Amino acid sequence: MQHVKIPQDRIGVLIGEGGETMREIEAEAEVRLDIDSENGSVAIDSVGDPVRGLKAPDIVRAIGRGFAPEAALRLLEDEMMMFDLVDIDAAARNKNDMKRKKGRLIGEGGRTRELMEELTGADVVIYGSTLGTIGTPQQVDIVRTAAEMILDGAPHGTVYSFLEDKHNEMKHKGMEYHRFPGGQS
Template identity: 85%
Template structure:
């Protein structure tokens, strides 16, 4: 049995309408969830395949860090899918600096976060004081490095160039997970 604590405002998302999301996680990951709505504590017990059961706590953590349930459930797609967190607070000097750092990661109109997602192939969510990532190891590594570059003060253009280079490397090596099937060309630009 494992225990995960999630923010109060994410409990409803974890449970879902009429318990639908909770039941889907239990069925897909072969776990049983015991959610304490008072303090945000979630007990996760594996009731089936132990390998699948290991993904249960990660799915709960991902939802707790702001991912929609359908993105968190991507962790079950194959053994290679992983969840990672970048602590924005640790890279910030104070509250105002954290706000500025989050702004750098999100970008104007959310464009930086979107490009990070499109070019790395990882799902990227900024919630509270963290940036969450879901994808294969190369996707997560590319997005994490890009986020860390931004947090260290690198210009956005430099980070975008890095991401385009990683995108092309992964595509060349056949490693890119296609998050946006049918959304246009592989370069992340829109098709006519």
């Protein structure tokens, strides 16, 4: 059994209307979820295929970090799919710096985050003090590198050029990975 803690304001999303999302995760990942809505603690018990069950904690974490359940469930569609978190707070000197860095990652009108998604094919969500990514290892690595460049103060233009270069490399190698409908913006 594994335990994951998620923010209280995301418990409702994890459970879903009438428990629908929770039941879907249980069925798809072949696990049993025991959700403590008082403290956000989720116990995950594998009841079927252990490999699918191993993805369940990341599905719960992803929903807890702002992903729509449909995007989090993409982790089960391919064994290569993975979930990654970048801690914005760890790169910040103080609260104001954290807000500024988070704003730079989002970009004007959400443009920087959108470009990360469009040019890599990964799902990218900024929630609280984290940037979460769901994608293949290569997609996740590109998003993480772009995010770290921004957090280190690189100009947006430099980061956009990096993303476009990586996008063209993936396209050239035939590794372009199209996003599934239903990803959350």
